[in-house]
Amino acid sequence: MSGPRAVGIDVGGTRIKAVLMTGSGDVLEATVRPTPARPGPELGTIAGELRAELEAATGHSADALAVVVPGLFEDRAGIARWSANLGWRDLALTELLAGSLDIPVASGHDVRAGLLAEHRFGAAREVDDVLFLPLGTGIASAHMTGGVVTAGSPWTGEVGHVVIRPDGRECGCGARGCLEAEASAAALGRIWSEVEGEPRDAEDLAVAVRAGDDRAKGVWSEAVDALALVLSPAVAAAGTRLVLLGGGLALAGDLLADPLHRALSARLPGRSELSVRVAELGDRAGALGAACLALDLLTEVES
């Protein structure tokens, strides 16, 4: 077992996932714990505990560690600017980790890290121009161009809060008609519950679509149109070749990917090279991507 190993940690709204990974992407051990309420500076301690747990379980030490988080994140400074779910503001994450750990550390954005992992080990292995779109409780995106994950302002990837229907459904952010309020897995669960008159989730909706229910097909098709409306300009501007779907809604597979590909093709005439595919690494993409960020620190030091 030679070569470097890294711990990757993905802090989600409800769970913290951690892996100990080798440079070739082999996961030696993985662990999960609940996310504490409004985590902040204790993330340094938690990262140390997860590292110790993974090292003890495998008998292998980690050479680097990185933590990725959702929300508004400033990559170059390593600062978590804001997260509605996690309740922080301007948390200097890389600095915090450096103060708690004696190995090289990094921090990053969960969706951008997930895309990095999908590119190295998952469904985007052979494509360098990718738009990654996890569809879960919320919706965020990440761009890769020419093999590099790009990031501008901390708002990078906040496509879930593009208003597509000014008179649309209320969004958690306070606005109306955001993409997230119209086409996230959570939104589709709510919309289908309204139609059915009892609690339903997005998976129930997908089952009804497959069974040929016309009302379900109508809801599905509106969501696909909403996604295409927001994705088509982003794809055109960035020169995306592959739209990679992740998150809970991507479990619907071709039921989502096929009509979305058709809707995108209709909005992007002539783009025969564009494909739509479902991600492969599931809810582990963020933690694996974090481990990639950590391993890259070691390469940078060497070169």
Added chain:
Amino acid sequence: MSGPRAVGIDVGGTRIKAVLMTGSGDVLEATVRPTPARPGPELGTIAGELRAELEAATGHSADALAVVVPGLFEDRAGIARWSANLGWRDLALTELLAGSLDIPVASGHDVRAGLLAEHRFGAAREVDDVLFLPLGTGIASAHMTGGVVTAGSPWTGEVGHVVIRPDGRECGCGARGCLEAEASAAALGRIWSEVEGEPRDAEDLAVAVRAGDDRAKGVWSEAVDALALVLSPAVAAAGTRLVLLGGGLALAGDLLADPLHRALSARLPGRSELSVRVAELGDRAGALGAACLALDLLTEVES
């Protein structure tokens, strides 16, 4: 006059513009000639002639040269994949130039080059996350993130052919309702001519809007909405801080920038850091950007 100098050449649909520029952005001399019908391999000869002309006029030699073109361009390979206006397909431009000239050469995309120039010497000097949008006969865009101009597939920046109204106006590309058919300077001229019942251009429309003509204001506001619909997802996905407007329509200044800023803010709630501004380098941005690409070759060789 120490320091490197480069020739930048911008091949447009009707005119070829060329400059001899210093590393600090000073234009020592500029020249223009008509674009020949369906130019191809003769671009090597033309580049050599323009270089000789600029050198003779200034008494200074050029250390590098680059040519930028519109259409579908593959940056890494230096190949002009396709241009409707110029009639080429898979023209290996960098290779062609290297065969005709005895100095370092490069090639690139006109809009991406224009953004580079606006970032170094123009209206985007202090911003690293920019979406540049020249609005002329056509519409194309370029992204800069973290100070780097990004490019994916050769289709990068083709936002003019995002279909926003499937039952909309016919576009030159054969589709209907493309952004370019609804909101380019050429489209606005056509639409305003229809309303007025006689030949008008986008400048006439802007004059009517300023004069308070309600029909003109309606046409203008529909165009602004169309632009915001396409720009908002691209801005959100890339984390853009500055939308920089170029091309003929940008001559309208605040008449365009202010309502577009309001329309984008309505579609991107909470994004108080986003600004919309008019480009500074006018129709010389492409040639200056080409000169930047050429100068960068010299820096790369040195380092």
